[in-house]
Amino acid sequence: MFPSLSRQGNVDRLAIGLSGLCLVHCVASAVLVMVLSAAGGVLLDPRIHEIGLVLAILLGVLGLGRGIREHGFMLPAAIGALGLGTMAGSLTLHHGTEEVVYSVFGVLLLALGHDLNRRAVI
Structure with missing residues (x-):
């Protein structure tokens, strides 16, 4: 199973996908914290x-x-x-x-x- 993953570049695709999810998580978290802090003052x-x-x-x-x-x-x-x-x-x-x-x-x-x-x- 693992040899076929590495041969076809699937591990790299999986790693790139995971990196993308990490990026989305980090950006979304930062945006959410900024929005909540700004909205907190209003609310x-x-x-x-x-x-x-x-x-x-x-x-x-x-x-x-x-x-x-x-x-x-x-x-x-x-x-x-x-x-x-x-x-x-x-x-x-x-x-x-x-x-x-x-x-x-x-x-x-x-x-x-x-x-x-x-x-x-x-």
Whole structure:
């Protein structure tokens, strides 16, 4: 098996292919690190979080408010409002694990409120 590989230059082709994969890996890794470092500054900008919260509040008022009018159940809106409050409270924390935990918990509560609202049928 090995003599036929070396006779036909297959080992060299395999080595060239492996070198090419290495090159792609190195370049792609460097580009990915540069993109993430540049995007990290944008994604950690407080305005992104504030705009996201405003959009969540608007959609929450529209969706959960519609649910109260249509089916009359307050529980989905109450859970959603608790989620929005938790998300808003997380904006007062310093960037770090605690902020992420509170944000994720608030988002999950809000999603639960919307899901309960969607499932509520008279």
